[in-house]
Amino acid sequence: MILPLIARASLFVILATGLVSAGNIVTDFPASNLPTNGDWIYGAAATVGGAVTPFAAGFIDDSDYLGWALGDSTLVLRPKHTFTGGTVYYVTDFLNLHPGSGGMNAVVRWTAPSAGVYLIAGQFKSHDVIPSGVNAYVYIAGVNEYATLLTTTLQTAGFSISKSLAAGQTVDFIVNFAGTYINDSTGLQGSITSSAVPEPSSMLLMGTAAALLALVRRRR
Numbered sequence: 001m002i003l004p005l006i007a008r009a010s011l012f013v014i015l016a017t018g019l020v021s022a023g024n025i026v027t028d029f030p031a032s033n034l035p036t037n038g039d040w041i042y043g044a045a046a047t048v049g050g051a052v053t054p055f056a057a058g059f060i061d062d063s064d065y066l067g068w069a070l071g072d073s074t075l076v077l078r079p080k081h082t083f084t085g086g087t088v089y090y091v092t093d094f095l096n097l098h099p100g101s102g103g104m105n106a107v108v109r110w111t112a113p114s115a116g117v118y119l120i121a122g123q124f125k126s127h128d129v130i131p132s133g134v135n136a137y138v139y140i141a142g143v144n145e146y147a148t149l150l151t152t153t154l155q156t157a158g159f160s161i162s163k164s165l166a167a168g169q170t171v172d173f174i175v176n177f178a179g180t181y182i183n184d185s186t187g188l189q190g191s192i193t194s195s196a197v198p199e200p201s202s203m204l205l206m207g208t209a210a211a212l213l214a215l216v217r218r219r220r
């Protein structure tokens with residue numbers, strides 16, 4: 001009676017480890033003044049889905065948040081505590097993105113370090129008391145895969161996209177001002193996971209577990 005339990009447990013462990021964390025939008029945010037961190041880039045784009053310029057100035061590290069704020073108000077910040085500043089809600093489990101006054105887009109970009117099937121899941125959230133509305137997008141490998149319009153305070157919009165990516169292909173999380181620049185602070189949170197290709201040792205274990213199960217079933 002013990003054999004089936006062992007075999008099933010082995011299978012469960014192998015299958016349960018099939019998804020591997022490849023990145024987290026909030027917790028991967030760097031504590032330094034570099035606008036990059038591993039596979040991540042933080043910056044601005046003149047057009048939605050266009051070239052991303054990493055932040056080169058405007059670094060802030062004060063008691064309230066960490067990140068970048070350009071003179072035109074294009075910003076990507078990670079709040080250090082939860083509070084309301086002016087009309088903006090800052091919460092620690094979301095980054096805070098804001099587009100620029102001239103229509104510059106705030107962008108968080110992730111680049112696939114290796115080929116694989118990735119699940120990109122998360123949400124945008126309107127983080128202003130009186131929002132004027134923003135368009136938020138997820139572009140994958142230069143293609144618009146998700147678009148939403150946030151118009152009411154604390155409105156959320158979730159995405160969950162599975163995509164096969166080659167090494168070097170990008171995922172952009174973008175906040176655009178939707179034509180009117182005022183009160184456009186927008187939260188962004190989420191994660192990227194990959195479906196791991198089993199290592200040879202795992203394949204061997206899986207085969208062993210399957211063989212054990214077959215053996216036990218034959219003996220019943």
Ligand SMILES: [Ca+2]
Nearest residue numbers: 132133177180
């Ligand atoms: Ca707006």
